[in-house]
Amino acid sequence: MGFRVAVVGATGNVGREILATLAERQFPCDEVVALASSRSIGRQVSFGEDDILDVQVLDNFDFKGIDIVLSSPGAKVSAVFAPRAAKAGAIVIDNTSQWRMDPDVPLVVPEVNPDAIKGYAKRGIIANPNCSTIQMVVALKPLHDLAKIKRVVVATYQSVSGAGRSAMDELFAQTRSVYVNDPIKPEVLTKQIAFNVIPHIDVFMADGSTKEEWKMAVETRKILDPDIAVSATCVRVPVFIGHAEAVNVEFVRPITEAEARKALRDFSGIAVVDHRADEGYATPAEIAGEDLVYVSRIRKDPTVTNGLAMWIVADNLRKGAATNAVQIAELLCERYLDRKGRVTAGRRIAPALT
Numbered sequence: 001m002g003f004r005v006a007v008v009g010a011t012g013n014v015g016r017e018i019l020a021t022l023a024e025r026q027f028p029c030d031e032v033v034a035l036a037s038s039r040s041i042g043r044q045v046s047f048g049e050d051d052i053l054d055v056q057v058l059d060n061f062d063f064k065g066i067d068i069v070l071s072s073p074g075a076k077v078s079a080v081f082a083p084r085a086a087k088a089g090a091i092v093i094d095n096t097s098q099w100r101m102d103p104d105v106p107l108v109v110p111e112v113n114p115d116a117i118k119g120y121a122k123r124g125i126i127a128n129p130n131c132s133t134i135q136m137v138v139a140l141k142p143l144h145d146l147a148k149i150k151r152v153v154v155a156t157y158q159s160v161s162g163a164g165r166s167a168m169d170e171l172f173a174q175t176r177s178v179y180v181n182d183p184i185k186p187e188v189l190t191k192q193i194a195f196n197v198i199p200h201i202d203v204f205m206a207d208g209s210t211k212e213e214w215k216m217a218v219e220t221r222k223i224l225d226p227d228i229a230v231s232a233t234c235v236r237v238p239v240f241i242g243h244a245e246a247v248n249v250e251f252v253r254p255i256t257e258a259e260a261r262k263a264l265r266d267f268s269g270i271a272v273v274d275h276r277a278d279e280g281y282a283t284p285a286e287i288a289g290e291d292l293v294y295v296s297r298i299r300k301d302p303t304v305t306n307g308l309a310m311w312i313v314a315d316n317l318r319k320g321a322a323t324n325a326v327q328i329a330e331l332l333c334e335r336y337l338d339r340k341g342r343v344t345a346g347r348r349i350a351p352a353l354t
């Protein structure tokens with residue numbers, strides 16, 4: 001007896017990783033439905049070692065009887081389909097930016113704010129944070145518990161998989177073009193990404209920051225503490241999978257490197273790799289495919305009172321998206337649903353249940 005699960009955006013980078021993660025973690029599903037756009041009619045996707053799923057079209061799919069939806073079809077699509085799925089009785093765990101800052105939608109990282117999940121009852125939607133936010137708040141949480149964070153300055157080094165399949169294809173094609181001396185014409189990203197870095201992710205805001213930078217600030221405050229100031233610079237780099245972040249943290253009270261290292265080591269979901277020697281730190285290429293958040297280069301920041309600097313790396317498609325979403329689903333089932341998808345605690349607002 002398991003759940004009926006739908007994966008929306010199943011042909012995309014995140015959707016395929018969600019299917020793989022559900023299978024690897026043996027999420028208790030009786031049925032898994034793969035949904036994408038009409039462009040994917042006739043396509044199939046793998047689920048686990050043995051199963052192949054026919055992709056169905058989202059537009060005319062009836063969500064009645066579906067317990068949980070894990071979705072990543074882009075914000076505009078999510079804006080339309082998620083309320084429809086919730087109305088039909090499903091609980092939607094959404095990876096897009098559409099619902100994250102809605103006050104009636106919880107924004108959850110299970111290691112950081114698991115109790116926020118109870119807010120799912122308001123709209124039947126739970127939001128998965130931005131990939132860069134997730135890995136940062138996992139590393140900040142044990143430090144915030146220790147010494148209360150005042151301010152964070154972060155520069156990201158974000159892989160092209162964060163911009164979808166087409167951006168990965170663009171990096172591959174441009175790299176080849178450089179070697180064979182073909183002209184380079186950026187189509188998905190704003191400038192040449194092969195052998196280059198681009199300080200521009202998502203659209204520009206009125207104050208000169210980008211929306212990705214804004215997301216890191218407001219999401220961190222919603223998940224961790226509304227009083228934390230965050231200054232972010234988000235940069236796309238020519239890496240296929242894995243985001244890295246150089247983070248400087250300012251605390252309210254003094255914190256030693258040893259205290260910070262111990263708190264990070266003891267925290268669920270973090271691996272500290274910090275040997276101050278060749279190879280003694282994590283890089284994206286080494287941790288692709290892993291679920292943990294890696295913290296390296298932990299050291300004092302002597303330029304501010306009570307400062308600490310560190311390097312945080314995680315797989316943006318795993319902990320930055322699929323793993324976090326499946327962990328939310330696991331928590332939801334453990335706390336609020338029985339194996340038939342029925343609500344056992346809290347209240348779901350779907351018409352069938354109110």
Ligand SMILES: NC(=O)c1ccc[n+]([C@@H]2O[C@H](COP(=O)([O-])OP(=O)(O)OC[C@H]3O[C@@H](n4cnc5c(N)ncnc54)[C@H](OP(=O)(O)O)[C@@H]3O)[C@@H](O)[C@H]2O)c1
Nearest residue numbers: 009011012013014036037040072073074096162164165321
């Ligand atoms: N990549 C990351 O690191 C990451 C992390 C966190 C959150 N996200 C978010 O997750 C979303 C997807 O990212 P991605 O990297 O998986 O993108 P992607 O590789 O481009 O995949 C997009 C998916 O959405 C589907 N889709 C697009 N338009 C649709 C429509 N009208 N109806 C139904 N399905 C539709 C696509 O189906 P077709 O194949 O049929 O076009 C595909 O399955 C984005 O909102 C992104 O911001 C991404």
